[in-house]
Amino acid sequence: MKGNIIIGQSGGPTAVINSSLAGAIKASWKEGIRRIYGMHYGIEGLLQEDIIDIEDYITSSHDLSLLKRTPSSFLGTCRYKLPPIEGNEKIYEKIFDILDKKNIEYFLYNGGNDSMDTIKQLSDYALQHNKKQKFIGIPKTIDNDLPMTDHCPGYGSAAKYIATSMKEIIRDNESYGVSKPTICIVEIMGRHAGWLTASAAMSRDIDCNGPDLIYLPEVPFDVKDFIKRIKALAKNKKSIVVAVSEGLQDKNGKFICEQGTVNDHVDAFGHKQLAGTAAYLASVVTHETGLKSRYIEFSSLQRCAAHLASRIDSDEAYNVGFLAAKAAFEGKSGMMVTIGVEQREPYVEVYDLFDVHEVANIERKVPLNWITNDGTYVSDEYLAYARPFIIGSVQAYTAAGLPIHITMNKKKR
Amino acid sequence: MKGNIIIGQSGGPTAVINSSLAGAIKASWKEGIRRIYGMHYGIEGLLQEDIIDIEDYITSSHDLSLLKRTPSSFLGTCRYKLPPIEGNEKIYEKIFDILDKKNIEYFLYNGGNDSMDTIKQLSDYALQHNKKQKFIGIPKTIDNDLPMTDHCPGYGSAAKYIATSMKEIIRDNESYGVSKPTICIVEIMGRHAGWLTASAAMSRDIDCNGPDLIYLPEVPFDVKDFIKRIKALAKNKKSIVVAVSEGLQDKNGKFICEQGTVNDHVDAFGHKQLAGTAAYLASVVTHETGLKSRYIEFSSLQRCAAHLASRIDSDEAYNVGFLAAKAAFEGKSGMMVTIGVEQREPYVEVYDLFDVHEVANIERKVPLNWITNDGTYVSDEYLAYARPFIIGSVQAYTAAGLPIHITMNKKKR
Numbered sequence: 001m002k003g004n005i006i007i008g009q010s011g012g013p014t015a016v017i018n019s020s021l022a023g024a025i026k027a028s029w030k031e032g033i034r035r036i037y038g039m040h041y042g043i044e045g046l047l048q049e050d051i052i053d054i055e056d057y058i059t060s061s062h063d064l065s066l067l068k069r070t071p072s073s074f075l076g077t078c079r080y081k082l083p084p085i086e087g088n089e090k091i092y093e094k095i096f097d098i099l100d101k102k103n104i105e106y107f108l109y110n111g112g113n114d115s116m117d118t119i120k121q122l123s124d125y126a127l128q129h130n131k132k133q134k135f136i137g138i139p140k141t142i143d144n145d146l147p148m149t150d151h152c153p154g155y156g157s158a159a160k161y162i163a164t165s166m167k168e169i170i171r172d173n174e175s176y177g178v179s180k181p182t183i184c185i186v187e188i189m190g191r192h193a194g195w196l197t198a199s200a201a202m203s204r205d206i207d208c209n210g211p212d213l214i215y216l217p218e219v220p221f222d223v224k225d226f227i228k229r230i231k232a233l234a235k236n237k238k239s240i241v242v243a244v245s246e247g248l249q250d251k252n253g254k255f256i257c258e259q260g261t262v263n264d265h266v267d268a269f270g271h272k273q274l275a276g277t278a279a280y281l282a283s284v285v286t287h288e289t290g291l292k293s294r295y296i297e298f299s300s301l302q303r304c305a306a307h308l309a310s311r312i313d314s315d316e317a318y319n320v321g322f323l324a325a326k327a328a329f330e331g332k333s334g335m336m337v338t339i340g341v342e343q344r345e346p347y348v349e350v351y352d353l354f355d356v357h358e359v360a361n362i363e364r365k366v367p368l369n370w371i372t373n374d375g376t377y378v379s380d381e382y383l384a385y386a387r388p389f390i391i392g393s394v395q396a397y398t399a400a401g402l403p404i405h406i407t408m409n410k411k412k413r
Numbered sequence: 414m415k416g417n418i419i420i421g422q423s424g425g426p427t428a429v430i431n432s433s434l435a436g437a438i439k440a441s442w443k444e445g446i447r448r449i450y451g452m453h454y455g456i457e458g459l460l461q462e463d464i465i466d467i468e469d470y471i472t473s474s475h476d477l478s479l480l481k482r483t484p485s486s487f488l489g490t491c492r493y494k495l496p497p498i499e500g501n502e503k504i505y506e507k508i509f510d511i512l513d514k515k516n517i518e519y520f521l522y523n524g525g526n527d528s529m530d531t532i533k534q535l536s537d538y539a540l541q542h543n544k545k546q547k548f549i550g551i552p553k554t555i556d557n558d559l560p561m562t563d564h565c566p567g568y569g570s571a572a573k574y575i576a577t578s579m580k581e582i583i584r585d586n587e588s589y590g591v592s593k594p595t596i597c598i599v600e601i602m603g604r605h606a607g608w609l610t611a612s613a614a615m616s617r618d619i620d621c622n623g624p625d626l627i628y629l630p631e632v633p634f635d636v637k638d639f640i641k642r643i644k645a646l647a648k649n650k651k652s653i654v655v656a657v658s659e660g661l662q663d664k665n666g667k668f669i670c671e672q673g674t675v676n677d678h679v680d681a682f683g684h685k686q687l688a689g690t691a692a693y694l695a696s697v698v699t700h701e702t703g704l705k706s707r708y709i710e711f712s713s714l715q716r717c718a719a720h721l722a723s724r725i726d727s728d729e730a731y732n733v734g735f736l737a738a739k740a741a742f743e744g745k746s747g748m749m750v751t752i753g754v755e756q757r758e759p760y761v762e763v764y765d766l767f768d769v770h771e772v773a774n775i776e777r778k779v780p781l782n783w784i785t786n787d788g789t790y791v792s793d794e795y796l797a798y799a800r801p802f803i804i805g806s807v808q809a810y811t812a813a814g815l816p817i818h819i820t821m822n823k824k825k826r
Contacts, residue, residue, distance in 0.1 A: 013584075013585055013588045040590070041589070041590040045590070070584070071581050071584055071585065072581070072584040072585045072587070072588045073588040076587075076588055076589070076590045077588045077589060078589065078590075078592075079589075160814055160815075163814075163815055164720055164815055164816060165714060165718070167815060167816065167818065168484050168485070168714070168717040168718055168719060168720070169713060169714070169717065171426075171483070171484055171485035171717060171818060171820075172426055172484065172485045172713045172716065172717040173713075174485070174489075175426045175485045175486040175489055175490045176454070176489070176490060176491065176492075177453070177454040177458070177489045177491075179457075179491075202815065203815065205812070205813075205815070206822070206823075207817060207818045207819065207820050207822065208818065208820075294712075294713075296710075296712045296713065296714070297709075297710065297712075299707075299709045299710075300582060300585045300586075300707075300709065301578060301581070301582070301709070301714075303585065304581040304582065304584060304585040305578070305581055306581060307577055307581070307721065308720065310814060387813060387814075390813070390814035390815065391813060391814040392814060393811070393814075398806070399618070400618075400800060400803070400804060401573055401576075401723060401800075401803035401804040401805060401806075402573075402576055402577055402580060402615065402616065402618070402803065403577060403580065404620060405580065405584060405620045405621065406620065407584075407620050407621070409619070409620065410619075
């Protein structure tokens with residue numbers, strides 16, 4: 001008889017991370033697995049034996065549908081990277097003791113780079129020590145920076161949120177027209193990779209001009225050139241909207257949000273106050289041009305807006321969760337499920353498994369030839385790549401006008 | 414034969430301001446009005462004779478449906494308050510000359526307090542000078558602070574955006590659980606009235622605990638008491654979420670965002686840098702408790718998120734626009750359309766007209782008995798009042814995964 005399964009969620013939450021959980025649960029039901037465990041707050045919780053029985057909360061297809069519509073990690077998450085096996089055997093022994101005690105044979109971990117490193121280490125240890133457990137990684141990151149997979153679940157929904165909100169912000173910013181131009185700078189997540197910031201370009205269509213400028217962290221940012229472009233735009237436009245990555249750096253690799261004395265001040269408590277990239281650039285624009293500027297930070301809204309989740313993204317997240325469980329049941333280990341795209345229009349995706357050693361700790365950035373030569377926009381190649389990911393909606397279940405979520409507030413049994 | 418109509422939009426945009434425009438257009442079609450003009454950028458545009466022919470862009474029911482789904486002012490807006498008639502007769506003569514030249518008999522203006530003042534002044538002038546023009550005000554403000562009307566179109570959709578996003582932010586903030594508590598402070602618009610901030614309370618339901626604390630500008634804010642409450646909450650909770658109005662003031666009437674030296678620094682360019690209320694409070698929390706804090710500003714998203722517009726709000730906005738035009742056609746002037754609520758459950762609204770002299774320049778605040786005694790939450794009376802406003806959705810028209818808007822980018826004829 002097969003052993004039990006445990007599933008963990010790690011790193012920053014997304015709008016569809018729970019779709020992967022739903023897929024893994026469904027596959028486990030199909031396989032007839034006796035107990036479906038969840039790590040409460042990822043591997044960090046597991047190390048404290050904080051394990052929940054998922055079927056205390058989720059028992060039906062209806063629950064799975066609600067789970068798919070619930071943003072953020074249902075099981076709770078953590079930011080914890082396992083240390084190397086050598087010299088830290090005690091930690092690994094502890095983990096395997098806990099797994100053995102609960103007769104856990106299948107271990108799924110849903111996350112980004114660090115999570116795939118966790119799968120790598122644990123599967124290596126199992127191999128070295130002849131342990132029965134199988135370890136499979138489920139990709140997830142709004143940053144879209146995992147290698148070997150065409151794209152990552154979570155990215156499409158965040159991109160849909162960004163493109164939709166950008167369209168609404170541009171309409172809002174255009175509404176004042178008689179007075180001086182207004183420059184609105186929108187800050188988007190992605191410290192090292194510009195995938196999320198690039199998605200702002202999708203707002204450009206026949207009914208929207210899109211942002212006037214888009215700056216990704218892959219290209220060094222030149223404040224002087226930026227101001228020159230704003231001045232040129234302001235000659236003919238009343239509304240100027242700029243999308244910037246939080247991770248913009250100058251040619252010396254220094255973060256823009258750490259530039260100059262604007263941000264170097266120390267507050268009354270002696271803490272260094274770091275303004276964001278957009279806040280900093282808005283203050284420079286007003287100083288250098290005398291024009292009105294404002295900034296908007298999408299903050300965590302861009303990763304938790306399940307009410308704007310993309311259908312394709314949600315379905316793919318479900319599928320990689322399902323297929324990860326299936327792969328484990330088939331005896332595979334040390335692998336991550338990947339998504340390939342067979343054709344982009346109409347969109348057809350395919351799934352595969354890759355050795356997690358090829359995935360862990362590698363950050364995939366936006367190719368430089370997908371960024372225009374002057375570094376102020378993304379190319380049509382990017383748009384062709386990304387447009388399929390935001391197609392379709394996941395109709396929310398609502399009560400009294402608000403989306404309904406499923407939570408661990410109350411046990412079912 | 415009846416004269417022509419002109420419609421203007423004023424003040425901050427909302428998600429449903431164009432529904433009112435759609436209602437006014439529909440009523441004009443029904444009445445057989447020959448020309449339907451729009452002020453391009455409100456009264457400020459009118460004074461420059463910047464007038465558009467709305468039927469250059471909107472000619473069908475399909476266009477009206479799209480218009481209802483388009484956020485922000487389709488016609489463009491302004492912040493401009495007409496000076497008193499006495500001593501400024503030239504401005505009034507100019508306006509009436511422009512109106513007479515285009516044979517405009519009906520004048521609708523859609524906005525908040527300042528807009529109702531515009532209607533008051535213009536209708537007074539018309540009466541004094543025996544002019545034929547009729548002036549009717551259409552209420553609009555996300556701030557919900559107009560008197561005589563139970564509530565204002567625009568408020569329901571902003572409230573729905575805030576309650577939905579609050580629910581998603583709370584789920585996001587709850588996802589980390591092993592490490593120290595995280596305090597997330599969310600800043601909501603409303604400089605003088607707390608209606609928008611109060612709407613965060615609607616996120617509380619069986620699947621969400623809602624914000625832990627809600628602070629409205631109607632009650633003086635005490636930073637020490639706030640920190641005491643955060644410390645008490647942090648003993649038992651890993652996730653603490655607080656909703657604050659941007660307009661919080663201390664007992665001396667000084668804005669919290671202007672407190673202390675944290676915000677009093679001058680940047681490299683000699684400009685005073687004002688952090689927001691939430692940013693300031695987050696820095697105080699971290700200093701006083703050593704806990705992790707972050708802040709989120711909904712910024713203009715809360716007024717332009719048409720993708721989350723409330724059905725009831727959109728319908729009411731349409732109706733007040735329609736009824737304003739109808740009232741003008743019936744010869745009424747110097748009035749504002751108001752909404753009354755006959756019963757709240759099931760919800761039945763009624764419409765009326767009020768003398769604009771009773772409306773202009775009065776700001777309606779949240780009643781103090783709708784705020785809990787300790788000033789940290791709103792009461793069930795508020796919830797019973799507001800819950801109907803967020804019911805139902807306006808299904809977006811989408812293409813390639815994004816909502817479609819109607820704009821003035823291209824003339825139809």
